[in-house]
Amino acid sequence: MTRPLIGLTGRRKTGHQLIGQPEALLDLEGDWYYTNYARGVLAAGGLPVHLPLDVDPALFVERLDGIVITGGADVWPERYGATPAPTAEPAETERDDFELATLDAANAASLPVLGICRGLQVINVHAGGTLHQHVPAHARYDVAINGPIHDVAISEGSALGRLYGTSHQVNSLHHQTVDHLGNNLLVTASHEDGTVEGIEHTTLPILAVQWHPEMLDTCEGDPLFGWIVDQASAGTASAG
């Protein structure tokens, strides 16, 4: 059986940001993809591919069966009409442009999209929502990233509820989250302090979480990667 083709977004660096590069190569650009996203997709039965930012995302959407918008730096606050807070990370304009355009094309084609961490934030901003720019209690870089650190409560009957039941234990490596929710989105997972931890679209195959399933020891076998591969497979079957 053909594996559904799942695109993974990443981030762009230069040689200056890598330790040990020869000086002659410091100005070269390189694309950076944390490997575990691909491992999660692969273990779930998908065929993962990385998506360079230079391509018009509409061309990828024509060929892909599903997309994972991965973690990374802050969405530049002006994208949602906010003044950047002092905690704002440097703008990654090229990536913001690419991922917002990816969602334009993906939504027009009803392509399945899984958002992880920054991916959730991009999906919310694309839908007209805004972000809390700094929630330091959830930026737990001081503990092991491969095990759970807090609970989330999940809505019964939601897509996340079908994957995990009504509660789940997660890691927490995000310093932002949803403030105002975007159009046609639902909050289906949250922390007891009110922090939004998972969202879904009311009609499109879009699911996003604030935690990092790919970093957990349970990455290979996590239901979220099963969800994107199943949704992508369903699209392939109906198209064929």
Ligand SMILES: [Mn+2]
């Ligand atoms: Mn959290």
